Amino acid sequence: xxxxxxxxxxxxxxxxxxxxxxxxxxxxxxxxxxxxxxxxxxxxxxxxxxxxxxxxxxxxxxxxxxxxxxxxxxxxxxxxxxxxxxxxxxxxxxxxxxxxxxxxxxxxxxxxxxxxxxxxxxxxxxxxxxxxxxxxxxxxxxxxxxxxxxxxxxxxxxxxxxxxxxxxxxxxxxxxxxxxxxxxxxxxxxxxxxxxxxxxxxxxxxxxxxxxxxxxxxxxxxxxx
Amino acid sequence: xxxxxxxxxxxxxxxxxxxxxxxxxxxxxxxxxxxxxxxxxxxxxxxxxxxxxxxxxxxxxxxxxxxxxxxxxxxxxxxxxxxxxxxxxxxxxxxxxxxxxxxxxxxxxxxxxxxxxxxxxxxxxxxxxxxxxxxxxxxxxxxxxxxxxxxxxxxxxxxxxxxxxxxxxxxxxxxxxxxxxxxxxxxxxxxxxxxxxxxxxxxxxxxxxxxxxxxxxxxxxxxxxxxxxxxxxxxxxxxxxxxxxxxxxxxxxxxxxxxxxxxxxxxxxxxxxxxxxxxxxxxxxxxxxxxxxxxxxxxxxxxxxxxxxxxxxxxxxxxxxxxxxxxxxxxxxxxxxxxxxxxxxxxxxxxxxxxxxxxxxxxxxxxxxxxxxxxxxxxxxxxxxxxxxxxxxxxxxxxxxxxxxxxxxxxxxxxxxxxxxxxxxxxxxxxxxxxxxxxxxxxxxxxxxxxxxxxxxxxxxxxxxxxxxxxxxxxxxxxxx
Numbered sequence: 001x002x003x004x005x006x007x008x009x010x011x012x013x014x015x016x017x018x019x020x021x022x023x024x025x026x027x028x029x030x031x032x033x034x035x036x037x038x039x040x041x042x043x044x045x046x047x048x049x050x051x052x053x054x055x056x057x058x059x060x061x062x063x064x065x066x067x068x069x070x071x072x073x074x075x076x077x078x079x080x081x082x083x084x085x086x087x088x089x090x091x092x093x094x095x096x097x098x099x100x101x102x103x104x105x106x107x108x109x110x111x112x113x114x115x116x117x118x119x120x121x122x123x124x125x126x127x128x129x130x131x132x133x134x135x136x137x138x139x140x141x142x143x144x145x146x147x148x149x150x151x152x153x154x155x156x157x158x159x160x161x162x163x164x165x166x167x168x169x170x171x172x173x174x175x176x177x178x179x180x181x182x183x184x185x186x187x188x189x190x191x192x193x194x195x196x197x198x199x200x201x202x203x204x205x206x207x208x209x210x211x212x213x214x215x216x217x218x219x220x221x222x223x224x225x
Numbered sequence: 226x227x228x229x230x231x232x233x234x235x236x237x238x239x240x241x242x243x244x245x246x247x248x249x250x251x252x253x254x255x256x257x258x259x260x261x262x263x264x265x266x267x268x269x270x271x272x273x274x275x276x277x278x279x280x281x282x283x284x285x286x287x288x289x290x291x292x293x294x295x296x297x298x299x300x301x302x303x304x305x306x307x308x309x310x311x312x313x314x315x316x317x318x319x320x321x322x323x324x325x326x327x328x329x330x331x332x333x334x335x336x337x338x339x340x341x342x343x344x345x346x347x348x349x350x351x352x353x354x355x356x357x358x359x360x361x362x363x364x365x366x367x368x369x370x371x372x373x374x375x376x377x378x379x380x381x382x383x384x385x386x387x388x389x390x391x392x393x394x395x396x397x398x399x400x401x402x403x404x405x406x407x408x409x410x411x412x413x414x415x416x417x418x419x420x421x422x423x424x425x426x427x428x429x430x431x432x433x434x435x436x437x438x439x440x441x442x443x444x445x446x447x448x449x450x451x452x453x454x455x456x457x458x459x460x461x462x463x464x465x466x467x468x469x470x471x472x473x474x475x476x477x478x479x480x481x482x483x484x485x486x487x488x489x490x491x492x493x494x495x496x497x498x499x500x501x502x503x504x505x506x507x508x509x510x511x512x513x514x515x516x517x518x519x520x521x522x523x524x525x526x527x528x529x530x531x532x533x534x535x536x537x538x539x540x541x542x543x544x545x546x547x548x549x550x551x552x553x554x555x556x557x558x559x560x561x562x563x564x565x566x567x568x569x570x571x572x573x574x575x576x577x578x579x580x581x582x583x584x585x586x587x588x589x590x591x592x593x594x595x596x597x598x599x600x601x602x603x604x605x606x607x608x609x610x611x612x613x614x615x616x617x618x619x620x621x622x623x624x625x626x627x628x629x630x631x632x633x634x635x636x637x638x639x640x641x642x643x644x645x646x647x648x649x650x651x652x653x654x655x656x657x658x659x660x661x662x663x664x665x666x667x668x669x670x671x672x673x674x675x676x677x678x679x680x681x682x683x684x685x686x687x688x689x690x691x692x693x694x695x696x697x698x699x700x701x702x703x704x705x706x
Contacts, residue, residue, distance in 0.1 A: 103512060154547050180548060181575075182582075193551045 002117050003027045005046035007037030007063065008079070009055050017050070020106050026113075034058025041067055046074060048116050050109075053080035064097070075116040079104070107217045111169040120164040130166040131210060131223035133202070135159060144202060154179070155198045162211070162221040171218035195219055231406040240402020244395045251391050259383045270355055270373050271335040278357050278369040281308070290367070291319040297369075305372040307340065307354055313364030322368055331358045331366065340370070412441055428456045469518060473511045480507030517650070524576065524653040536574045538602050538609055538676075539564040541581065545600065549585050557594045560585075564602035568609040570676045572658045580654040583647045584613040584672050591617035591670070608677045616669040 004026050008014040011032070018028045029044055031037035034055040041049060041063070051060040058066075064076050076097040078089075089099050096119060098112050128135040134143045140156060142149040151159065158179050162170060172191045176182040180190070199211040212220045231237050277297060284293045294308045298321055309322030317324060326338045335357045342350045356370030415433060422430045431449045434442035480503070487500025546562040553560035570577075581600075588598045596616040603610050655662040655674055665671040 101516070152547070182578075190548060190552060193555055194548075197551055 001025060001027055002047040003029070003044065004113070005029045005031065005037065005041055005044060005049045007031045007034065007041075007049065007055060007060065008052040009033060010052075017109070020110070021113075024110055034060065034063045038063050038066055041072065041074065042070070045072075048113055049074055049076045050113070051076055051078050053078055053082060061092070064092070068095075075119060077109075077112055077116055105217075107169070107214075108171050108173060111171045111174065111218065114168050115165060115170075115174065118165065118168060128160065128163045130163040130221060133159075133163060133210070133223075135163055144204070144207070147204065149201050151198070151201060154194065155201070158194060158198055159202065162219070166221045166223045169214055169218055169220050175218070231403050231410060234406035234410060236406035236409055237402045240398050240405065244398035244402070247398060248391055248395055251394070252387060255383050255387045259380055262379050262383075266379070267355065267373055270371050274335050274355055274357050274369055274371050277306075277308075278359060278367065281369060282359055282361065282367055290361075290365075294320045294367075305374065307342075307356060307368070307370035307372070309368040311366040311368070313360075313366070315366070318365065320368070322370075325358065325366055325368060326356065329356055329358050329368065331360055333357065333359050338370075409441075416445070423452070428452075428459060469514070472514050476507040476510035476514075480504040480511075483507065521649055521653055524650065524657060533571055533573055535569045536572050536577055538568045538570060538577075538611060539566065541574070541578060542600055542602055542611070545578065545581055545585055548582070549589065553589055553598060556589060556592075558589060558592055559597045560589075561597060561599045562601075563599070566602070566604065568602055568604060570609055570658075570660075572660075572676075576654045576657070580651045580674065581611055581613070583651050584674075587647055588613050588615035588617065588670070588672075591615065593617065596669075608675050610676070611674045612671060613673075614669060614671045618670075 002025075004021060006014060006017055006021075006028055008017065008030070009032050014030050014032070018030055021028045029040055029046065031040045034057040036057075037049075037051065037055070038058065040046075049064075051063060053060040055063070060078055060080070064078070067074065076092075078092060078097065078099045079102055080099065081102045092099055098116060100109065100112060126136060126138045128137065132145045135156075136142070137160070142151055142156070142159060158175070161175070161179050175191050175195075195211065195213075199209075202211055203209045210222055212222055214220060281290065281293045281297060284290045291310055294310050297308050298306055300306075307320075307322055309320030309325070310318040311325050312318055315325055323341065326340050328338045330336065335355050337353055338356050339351060339353050340356070342352045352372060354370045354372050356368060358366060358368045360366050419430050419432050431452060432445040434445035434449075436442055437446070483500055483503045487497060487504075491497040491500050542562055542564045546560060550560050585598065585600060592598055592615045598616075599612075599614040601610075601612040601614070603612065651672075651674075652662050658676070660677070661675040663673040663675060665673070
């Protein structure tokens with residue numbers, strides 16, 4: 001069972017988040033300011049941390065920087081009411097951590113924590129496999145069973161990302177950020193249109209569907225057929 | 226006792242300094258005049274003494290030489306002249322000198338020597354005179370001299386002139402200084418009162434001014450210009466505030482009504498969940514507006530260029546085609562991209578993608594089925610141009626300005642979903658880069674982002690330090706085709 005550390009100064013928000021995470025089976029420790037958070041992070045060694053950016057005592061990003069200096073590599077999800085167009089946030093995402101702007105939906109929070117906890121290991125394999133799907137990163141070909149699937153470059157990247165995180169809920173915002181490199185949410189249902197096309201190619205007639213929509217939230221690539 | 230306020234003013238200090246400098250200057254000037262005059266008078270007097278000496282010495286007969294001396298002294302009504310004839314052993318033969326002055330050298334040159342003058346009543350006075358002494362061929366010593374009291378008189382006159390000229394001048398300077406500083410202080414006080422009123426909230430108040438040529442008035446006019454602009458902006462902001470409040474309130478009202486009705490009417494869990502879902506949708510809509518606004522503010526306030534690099538526009542357009550082609554196809558719209566040449570600009574890639582994506586998004590949204598959206602990259606007069614065209618309803622001339630206002634939504638598109646901030650975002654991004662946004666209407670709509678070469682970049686660079694004052698040339702331009 002994953003152990004999480006939540007550093008958040010607003011008690012009510014913290015209680016709601018803790019309750020929701022507990023419902024999903026996580027153990028949650030709570031710290032109400034940066035200094036206490038840093039101490040707990042060092043003492044408890046959580047599997048992942050959720051850190052509010054604006055904290056009394058020591059701001060969230062400073063806490064993370066302090067931990068990184070101690071070679072603590074715990075993945076972090078930063079929560080903030082501030083937008084995400086600044087360079088420190090870019091750096092954060094580069095380092096494999098994540099950033100979520102308040103207010104957020106719980107599904108989004110949970111999906112991102114799951115993604116952080118199950119960060120794909122650095123792999124040098126040229127082949128990605130998920131259920132009957134096989135993706136060759138060098139040849140850039142995809143097969144489902146024996147059937148070759150012809151994908152456009154963007155569709156290939158989308159499927160690659162989904163296969164690395166198979167059986168995980170991927171929200172639209174996550175896909176936009178990771179696959180399309182968008183730092184903003186476009187007005188049109190861009191993700192849905194692209195996903196529709198990809199699904200059409202992956203789940204052929206007669207196949208058991210692998211790509212599933214989760215209503216109002218995002219998509220899952222299910223491998224357990 | 227308190228000294229008057231003007232004593233502490235800079236103007237008065239300056240006046241004081243000027244007065245002091247003037248005094249020094251005048252004193253030096255008069256000193257120079259005195260020195261020059263004195264020199265001239267002595268030179269003149271010396272030549273007269275030499276002349277007299279020559280005349281007396283030229284008298285050949287020795288007995289008549291005494292007469293010449295006496296004659297010479299008689300011809301001097303102001304008794305300034307001195308003359309003496311002395312025997313070779315120094316005894317007085319005649320003249321008005323008791324003895325040969327001891328300091329006087331017998332070298333036939335004019336020099337200053339102290340003498341004792343006999344004045345009426347038998348009194349003696351010490352005088353310094355210019356004198357010359359010469360030994361005649363027969364051994365007698367002839368002394369001729371002259372008092373140079375003109376120099377004293379001149380110095381007296383000069384001193385008087387200095388006093389007469391300097392004292393009133395100095396006073397005048399001080400008076401002018403005091404007057405100017407009191408006047409300046411009065412203006413400052415006047416301005417201060419008006420400014421206090423503006424601070425207190427009276428935005429219509431302006432600074433007083435008299436004539437255009439006076440510096441104080443010029444300053445006042447400049448400040449008034451700034452106040453005009455600020456007043457307009459503040460009113461515009463207030464308007465935006467109202468728009469925001471209105472636009473946020475609409476979905477919130479919907480959510481609230483849904484919740485309220487649900488609380489009374491829902492009887493099953495399922496009904497309750499529907500109510501909650503609908504409420505969340507309403508709240509999300511409100512949040513979308515707030516997020517878009519914050520994003521807008523974020524872009525408008527970020528004067529940073531740290532994220533700037535070379536952006537290949539052609540590659541960027543290819544990527545946008547990638548993203549939007551399926552969406553256009555779904556709506557049965559042809560998306561045509563034409564980027565034949567490689568064009569690079571300096572900018573923030575993410576933001577530029579966002580701007581162009583927004584334009585394309587809009588174009589696809591407002592183009593009816595079967596229409597056509599075109600994205601072109603072209604070069605024209607030293608600028609790279611990204612042009613997005615569509616065959617939609619277009620933007621008419623009256624609306625062209627309005628579309629860049631926040632929340633403006635044309636009546637023609639009331640029923641298309643959206644927040645109405647898209648073009649604002651584009652305009653803000655374009656402005657941040659020092660590019661221009663041009664909106665043309667013809668059949669359909671044509672929007673261009675004009676990216677001038679190099680210079681525009683160097684123009685926009687200083688805004689990093691000088692926050693919030695973009696030059697007029699960089700502001701968004703809307704023109705007609």
